[in-house]
Amino acid sequence: MKRQFLAAALGWALWTPAAAQRQDPIPPCTCESVEGVEAAREGMKAHSRRSLQEASAAYSEALRLAPSRDANPAEQALALRLAPVVLASSREPFPLKDAAAILHPNGEWIAYHLFWEDDIDFPDDNDPCDHEVVWVRVDRARGAASEIYTYFHGRILKAPGTGGVRPRVVAQWGKHGTMPWDWRNLLIDADEGDVEWRYLGSEKANSAGKLTLEAYNLATYKKLSTYGRESQESLLARGWPFRFDGSWEDFIRFNRPWDLAPILKKNGLVRVSHFNNASLNRQLIRYNFAAKTEWPDAMCHTPVRAAAAPR
Secondary structure (H helix, E strand, O other), rough: OOHHHHHHHHHHHOOOHHHHOOOOOOOOOOOOOHHHHHHHHHHHHHHHHHOOOHHHHHHHHHHHOOOOEEEOOOOOOOHOOOOEEEEOOOOOOEEEEEEEEEEEEOOOOEEEEEEEEEOOOOOOOOOEEEEEEEEEEEEEOOOEEEEEEEEOOOOOEEEEEEEEOOOOEEEEOOOOOOOEEEOOOEEEEEEEEEEOEEEHOOOOOOOOOEEEHHHHHHHHHHHOOOEEEEEEHHHHHOOOOOOOOOOHHHOOOOOOOOEEEEEEHHHOOEEEEOHHHHHHHHHHHOEEEEEOOOOOOOHHHOOOOOOOOOO
8 A cells, every 4th residue: 555655745746536535645734834844745755755864854854843742641641542443354464563643733633653564565665564544533622533534545535433432443454455444335536546446347436436445345355366466576575475365255354453552552652743754754663664644634624723732
């Protein structure tokens, strides 16, 4: 699930017909500092070119212009209380190696970053992990999840909040595209650039250019269970499965829970920042990862209220 964002970030405008769900990686309301937003944007561009020194310099400038800070005890408790439970297949070949949580200073959003050991299709991309994201919109009056957003192959998926109950999301076998719990009938924009495209069958999308997540995942299953993974000759993928060995029902049986709360409690990677990728790169994660969308553009659709940090 790495390459789609890379193509978009390199040209910053190479989005396919799925543009409605492949938004600007940094919504303009992310930060009041225009210079900070531009520095973060330059960092993401350099990061996606694998120009890591250049990326880190730009990220450092973004954080100078819009400083991040440690989460206080109440913010840490909120991040743990709303931390999603990620359900994967019991056949999943890669462990979830790390997680981090970043709270936006406006008090209304938390980004949960997932770092799987790798992506089944990309052993040779020089990213020693597969980076995925779940965003939780916070109802500050109740301290509850009002909306859930997930990063899915460059698209942003949305689901209703779970109130005071911790969110549950599911992750595809090997690729870790992350979906809301009630995923089957969600519509996504069709995209001929997806590696699964040729496995979708004769009716690839409806008249509005949409297809269901069930259809998309069935195409993914067909690809991974027949042709198998990409880069099958790569020596860096020694020991990886060549294909998914199981039925369609096995592929969508998400019965292996990964609970983010104890991971975050143990590693302490909880921070308050306008810029996710900058804070991950400069302050939280010691290894390279693919830069991903900062925040859903829904952040800009409601007024941002000034909020004192919880105490």
